[in-house]
Amino acid sequence: MRALCWEGANAVAVREVPDPELRNAHDIIVRVRRSATCGADLPLLAGRIPYLAAGDVLGHEFLGDVVEVGPEVRRHRVADRVVVCAGIACGACWFCRQGLFACCDNGTTGASAAESAWGQPTGGCYGHPGPLGGFAGSHAEYVRVPYADVGAFAVPEEVSDDRAVFASDAAPTGWLGAELGEVRPGDVVAVWGAGAVGQLTAGAALLRGADRVVVVDDHDDRLRMVEQHVGAEPLNYRFVDVLAELRERSGGRGPDVCVEAVGMAAEPPGLLAGRLGGGAERSLALREAVHACRKAGTVVVLGTWTGVVDTFPLGAVMQKGLTVRSARQHGQRWIPMLLDRMARDELRTEHLATHRLPLERAADGYALFRERADGCVRAVFSP
């Protein structure tokens, strides 16, 4: 089959690779209909994530048709149209039973390396190397889906492919941001980052009854989307003092909930140190979120981070009594609800697919996405 393979730092190409096959009794094989780029791919693309090897297939946000079913699969049949949660989880361990699917004990094939990096193994993710899964990605004609009864969901007929594909990752991540922030009616919420996850976090906060939601970014096209498609307030940090503006828009208190939806930079902070694996990140957005947040408010770290961060304002966290929360999305918990909302037209996501391309042009799609050129929010590939 054809698939987009990583070939080295910022080099990808569509290559011929072996078709996936059923390897466990709970697997299905999905023929991909749509597969989206994601900001979490960019550090992978840049070669910043250890264990990624030349030839590995990228991509984790996808939907498609079931073409093969393992003997223990109960919920899916051949020809079902399914959206697959980007995170891989067993559904049976203690964490999954608590709804904490991203913390699954059994979702990766590289548990030892994950223990070395983070203390414990976490759930897996498609298109990531061993510590984060060890499974081929979705920028391909076919994908193997482990634990299919837990991670794949039938898509209602009335939901289009272009809308449903974002139920795989961006929409549940946005929902997670609002849930971790425990957004409630009357809250003022600020979100850093107007990409797909930032927009869907803002939308989730509004659905939970937030009084005002402000999204901070410096890309005008993305900020226009925030206004037009989400109904939130845009704030361009190039032209305004963000802290002063947020203070003013929240009655001098500061936002009740501040969400960082930017993540680690694609390129390392110090090129040499980063290449050697020792470079600490500096998150300006996270620092600003901590400073902006009202006393006893909540800061949510939603962007993807894998290493260490320097110059984190712990003093402000402590002195203001902030709660800092973070997670990868527990999509298995929310995807059915999100698909229902999509079917009812409460949740619209297709505008995020700014660039629809055939898989053969996936390298061009990543170039657009990485540079945010031509107003690219997400490039979506069709094999």
Next chain:
Amino acid sequence: MARMGRLAGGGSKVARAARTLVVRRRERWPHAAGTDPRPGRWQVVTVAGRPEEVLPRGRWPEPLRRLYGAVELYARPAPGGRGTELAARLLGNAPGLRGMVAHLVGDDPGRFIRQALREAKQLAETGEVLRADCSRWDRPGVPG
């Protein structure tokens, strides 16, 4: 807290002392008083399910069964309804591993035992051990 007890083969004095210690100090995994001849640390996983489900009739689960005689194994209920704590470590009185067990354990027994525990946990919880995708090198005849 109820205790499933020690399940290892081998009945050395050290092991008997450890068994006694478990009864008295249930909060800790057993270790011998004084100088402990066993250098190995306990490797532990928590498995969803009750001890009698994790070890039906005291039978060792795969792949730990292959290590019978080389490791000792304990199981006890985890607090807070989290399931069963399953612990293993090399037997301290083993003079040196031989044959297939030595081959399996390799030169990093702790790492190997931890991996075996993880697989036993996966089998108990999901009925299978998650396998990585085939790489292009796994299939002869497929162009790389």
